[in-house]
Amino acid sequence: MLTAFILILAIVVFFADFRGMNRQSTVNKEIVFSSSLLGIGVILGVLQLFQVPLPSLMTVIEYVFRPISDWMTVMLK
Amino acid sequence: MNKTGITQRQATMWFTLYQLGSALLILPSSLAAYSKQNAWLSVLLTMILFIVLSPLFITIAKQMGDRSFHNYLTGMMGNVIGKTVMVLFLIAFPFLTFWLVLKDLSNFVTTSIFPETPPEAVHALILIAVVIGVRAGVTVIGRSAELLFFIVILLVAIGFLSLLPVLRFDYLLPMLEGGFKPIFHGSILLLAYPYLECVLYLFLVPDFQDASKWKLSLMKSTLTSGMIFLIITVTVVAALSEGVTANLVYPSYFVIRTISYADIYQRFEIVVAILWYITIFFRLALLLHVVTRGLADAINIKNANKLVIPLALIGFVMAKEVLPNVPSVITAFEVWPYYVFVFSLILPAILLMLGWMRRARGRNGTPT
Amino acid sequence: MKSQIDQQLFSDRLDDNKRLLLDLMGNSTDFISRDLKLNGYIPIALFYLEGMVDITAVQEGVISSLLDRAQQLGGPINPETIQQHILNMGEVGLELNIATALDHLLSGSLLLLLEGHCEAVVVHLPGWEDRAISESSTQSVVRGPQNSFNETLRTNTTLVRRRVKDIRVRLKTIQIGKLTKTDVAIMYVDGVADPKLVDDLIRRLEHADYKNILEGEYIEELLLEKKQQTIFPVVYNTDRPDTIAAGMLEAKIAIFIDGTPFVLLVPSLFVDFIQSAEDYYQSYFYSNLIRLLRYTALIICMMGPAIYIALTTYHQDMLPTQLLLSLAAQREGVPFPAFFEALLMEITFEILREAGIRMPRTVGQAVSIVGTIVIGQAAVEASIVSAVMVIVVAITAISSFVIPSYGMSIPIRICRFGFMILAASFGFLGLTVGGIILILHLCSLHSFGVPYMSPYAPYNKSKQSDAILRFPIRNHSNKGEQ
Numbered sequence: 008m009l010t011a012f013i014l015i016l017a018i019v020v021f022f023a024d025f026r027g028m029n030r031q032s033t034v035n036k037e038i039v040f041s042s043s044l045l046g047i048g049v050i051l052g053v054l055q056l057f058q059v060p061l062p063s064l065m066t067v068i069e070y071v072f073r074p075i076s077d078w079m080t081v082m083l084k
Numbered sequence: 085m086n087k088t089g090i091t092q093r094q095a096t097m098w099f100t101l102y103q104l105g106s107a108l109l110i111l112p113s114s115l116a117a118y119s120k121q122n123a124w125l126s127v128l129l130t131m132i133l134f135i136v137l138s139p140l141f142i143t144i145a146k147q148m149g150d151r152s153f154h155n156y157l158t159g160m161m162g163n164v165i166g167k168t169v170m171v172l173f174l175i176a177f178p179f180l181t182f183w184l185v186l187k188d189l190s191n192f193v194t195t196s197i198f199p200e201t202p203p204e205a206v207h208a209l210i211l212i213a214v215v216i217g218v219r220a221g222v223t224v225i226g227r228s229a230e231l232l233f234f235i236v237i238l239l240v241a242i243g244f245l246s247l248l249p250v251l252r253f254d255y256l257l258p259m260l261e262g263g264f265k266p267i268f269h270g271s272i273l274l275l276a277y278p279y280l281e282c283v284l285y286l287f288l289v290p291d292f293q294d295a296s297k298w299k300l301s302l303m304k305s306t307l308t309s310g311m312i313f314l315i316i317t318v319t320v321v322a323a324l325s326e327g328v329t330a331n332l333v334y335p336s337y338f339v340i341r342t343i344s345y346a347d348i349y350q351r352f353e354i355v356v357a358i359l360w361y362i363t364i365f366f367r368l369a370l371l372l373h374v375v376t377r378g379l380a381d382a383i384n385i386k387n388a389n390k391l392v393i394p395l396a397l398i399g400f401v402m403a404k405e406v407l408p409n410v411p412s413v414i415t416a417f418e419v420w421p422y423y424v425f426v427f428s429l430i431l432p433a434i435l436l437m438l439g440w441m442r443r444a445r446g447r448n449g450t451p452t
Numbered sequence: 453m454k455s456q457i458d459q460q461l462f463s464d465r466l467d468d469n470k471r472l473l474l475d476l477m478g479n480s481t482d483f484i485s486r487d488l489k490l491n492g493y494i495p496i497a498l499f500y501l502e503g504m505v506d507i508t509a510v511q512e513g514v515i516s517s518l519l520d521r522a523q524q525l526g527g528p529i530n531p532e533t534i535q536q537h538i539l540n541m542g543e544v545g546l547e548l549n550i551a552t553a554l555d556h557l558l559s560g561s562l563l564l565l566l567e568g569h570c571e572a573v574v575v576h577l578p579g580w581e582d583r584a585i586s587e588s589s590t591q592s593v594v595r596g597p598q599n600s601f602n603e604t605l606r607t608n609t610t611l612v613r614r615r616v617k618d619i620r621v622r623l624k625t626i627q628i629g630k631l632t633k634t635d636v637a638i639m640y641v642d643g644v645a646d647p648k649l650v651d652d653l654i655r656r657l658e659h660a661d662y663k664n665i666l667e668g669e670y671i672e673e674l675l676l677e678k679k680q681q682t683i684f685p686v687v688y689n690t691d692r693p694d695t696i697a698a699g700m701l702e703a704k705i706a707i708f709i710d711g712t713p714f715v716l717l718v719p720s721l722f723v724d725f726i727q728s729a730e731d732y733y734q735s736y737f738y739s740n741l742i743r744l745l746r747y748t749a750l751i752i753c754m755m756g757p758a759i760y761i762a763l764t765t766y767h768q769d770m771l772p773t774q775l776l777l778s779l780a781a782q783r784e785g786v787p788f789p790a791f792f793e794a795l796l797m798e799i800t801f802e803i804l805r806e807a808g809i810r811m812p813r814t815v816g817q818a819v820s821i822v823g824t825i826v827i828g829q830a831a832v833e834a835s836i837v838s839a840v841m842v843i844v845v846a847i848t849a850i851s852s853f854v855i856p857s858y859g860m861s862i863p864i865r866i867c868r869f870g871f872m873i874l875a876a877s878f879g880f881l882g883l884t885v886g887g888i889i890l891i892l893h894l895c896s897l898h899s900f901g902v903p904y905m906s907p908y909a910p911y912n913k914s915k916q917s918d919a920i921l922r923f924p925i926r927n928h929s930n931k932g933e934q
Contacts, residue, residue, distance in 0.1 A: 009204040010401070017397045024393065037385050044394030051401040061405045064180055065416055072419040079269070079422070093911055193881065198766070201878075209878060213888045220896045227895035228888070230909035354767055354880050361884045 094226030126270030276421030506579025513541030766879030
């Protein structure tokens with residue numbers, strides 16, 4: 008619920024920034040990239056709102072590094 | 085005076101506050117879990133190890149000259165590889181840390197202070213400040229660090245010195261009970277989090293007047309935060325005993341809670357929370373700054389400010405996703421140091437070697 | 453019509469000139485014209501604005517010297533001889549252009565026109581009624597000079613000149629405003645003030661395109677940079693000459709505006725608004741204590757109600773039990789949450805404060821009784837607000853008067869409401885974030901190139917002798933000496 012509110016707020020603030028950008032006739036790249044990043048953020052947020060489980064980097068990290076950690080713990084006991 | 089730069093004093097304070105950030109609350113517990121009552125010895129060992137490892141970063145800083153980290157990277161590895169490595173690095177290290185720190189903060193607030201607050205609110209509030217800070221730029225954050233540093237030190241002093249009467253130094257004995265190994269284990273953790281994150285400070289090298297000032301900032305900040313950290317660890321363990329410390333999630337918060345003199349000087353653990361908020365702000369600010377500037381350099385945009393809000397939004401969303409609950413944080417913590425080593429030891433070592441190879445080639449007449 | 457006059461010169465026929473001038477001035481009743489005959493036969497006409505010129509000087513100086521000396525001189529009478537040999541008072545110049553001559557007339561000069569010559573003699577003899585030099589109305593000190601500026605530019609610059617008697621003191625005057633033609637003067641110490649800043653200021657003032665300048669605020673807004681939006685004052689104003697003199701010694705530039713006793717100082721930093729001239733007029737030990745008090749008052753003023761709201765809403769456990777019980781008892785009958793209570797009282801107090809400034813003196817007593825006793829007491833007894841709330845608001849309000857500069861208390865009052873909202877939503881953590889945002893904002897400001905928070909940040913060691921605490925004068929680096 009709050010997430011939705013924040014998403015909308017972020018989009019609004021971004022548009023305010025966007026208009027500033029447009030007026031200044033900045034490079035296209037800036038607009039493209041920042042909008043696409045915003046798009047990613049919004050999509051992720053919406054997914055989260057719909058309770059879609061998003062992949063978490065931490066599970067991968069833990070999986071990979073767990074052996075090392077266990078080995079070190081044993082070594083340093 | 086370089087108007088858009090940062091002075092050595094400001095950077096030192098910023099780095100110190102950065103290091104105090106997450107470490108303040110969580111580390112005494114993990115340290116005590118590994119090295120028990122010798123946790124403070126782990127702190128000392130970490131300092132020594134860091135001093136030994138620091139030439140790694142200082143040399144890179146010198147090699148960077150006044151290039152940005154991105155330019156340095158692409159200079160070493162070529163354009164395509166350099167940019168890919170850069171982007172992967174940014175997402176995997178600073179950005180991930182950003183999410184973790186946010187998650188940490190909301191965990192703390194929702195478990196200890198305001199249980200009824202939704203974590204998004206906590207994220208949103210601090211993110212507003214962080215976005216304003218990062219958009220304002222490094223100079224402004226540096227000046228704010230100068231101002232807030234003294235408040236932080238004051239609060240630490242008030243908080244932890246008030247515990248002096250209840251300290252029991254016998255809780256710190258026996259020393260070296262389990263031998264050297266547990267201490268080393270503890271210092272690995274401390275080294276990785278937060279000291280080896282100094283690889284991120286390399287992103288600020290161009291803002292200094294020259295690289296030797298960066299070295300000074302690095303060393304001074306490490307020593308300062310190390311000392312403060314030592315005091316805090318000693319105080320916490322001496323007040324609570326190592327068993328309790330290892331079992332609590334937020335021992336420094338809890339220990340301040342135990343202060344109670346004359347029915348009026350009591351229950352100001354919120355002071356620790358304020359302290360932590362301020363230091364976390366500087367941590368998040370540096371992380372977000374590194375990510376935005378790095379990304380902006382990688383895609384060749386001049387004004388990194390446009391990227392701040394989208395990236396902050398992604399951070400806001402991902403912070404909830406990254407770890408589901410508090411115990412998972414503790415288990416993740418056990419593997420975290422080794423993950424950090426990849427980025428903060430292996431990567432810089434590779435860069436250094438590439439740098440030497442290039443210089444050697446250069447001496448043979450091939451232009452670098 | 454105006455552009456026609458701009459280029460027009462006096463003719464050499466006195467009657468034509470007279471008719472033209474009377475026409476241009478629209479036969480205003482305070483525009484006096486007087487005909488004389490020098491040596492019995494040379495027609496001369498005097499023009500002045502009654503009330504603007506010093507009548508005594510006109511009569512005893514100009515007219516009598518014209519009538520007497522002209523005879524003694526013998527020889528031909530023309531504007532040069534009048535200027536150099538006859539007139540014995542005032543600043544005398546010659547003018548061909550009608551518009552310029554009228555400008556001088558409107559600023560308190562006398563115009564002399566001779567038959568057969570197209571040069572007018574302009575005698576500058578200002579002598580209008582003005583307020584006597586009195587105490588400062590907004591910034592008083594216990595020990596120290598009590599005179600303050602009044603509305604005449606020359607009086608004000610003289611008051612400052614008397615304090616900085618060095619040949620390096622420079623004064624440059626510009627006229628701004630198409631209708632008001634206000635004299636704006638810049639004063640600085642050459643060699644101490646930054647010459648680039650001086651040039652920049654003069655350039656900005658000369659390019660000002662305003663129809664009328666009535667007070668310093670117009671100039672202030674002119675000087676502000678468009679990119680920097682802030683509620684915090686970047687230009688200091690005061691009506692005390694000693695503060696201005698001290699500022700000039702510290703490499704600042706003073707801007708005087710004719711018609712207002714408030715003089716601007718540029719560049720101005722955050723510390724300038726928290727310091728008072730009196731810090732130097734009392735012993736340093738006492739002054740440092742007072743300064744610490746002032747900083748405490750600053751924090752109370754900004755965060756007082758917010759802390760109260762945070763404590764009573766979220767952090768009740770921080771209060772000692774006794775206090776908590778009595779607070780709870782007081783708030784028992786109050787139907788509103790702490791935030792609403794605080795908001796209500798704050799707004800009421802702002803209304804009272806504003807009314808206090810505007811109301812006529814005769815009604816003052818009655819209204820203050822109404823304000824304090826009726827509203828305060830009655831509101832508590834009606835259980836609309838709690839007694840503690842009234843105390844908090846009162847202390848906050850009084851703390852805001854400890855800040856010497858009125859210009860700084862305004863943004864602080866505005867911030868206070870922001871902090872109240874944050875405290876009501878997030879307790880002390882909200883206050884912390886608010887504090888961080890405030891500090892970020894302050895650190896991002898600069899006043900004409902100088903970072904606003906100097907000398908705290910960026911840290912400037914040599915200037916620390918007068919930053920938070922004041923060190924004894926012996927330890928100060930010499931001011932104004934290069």
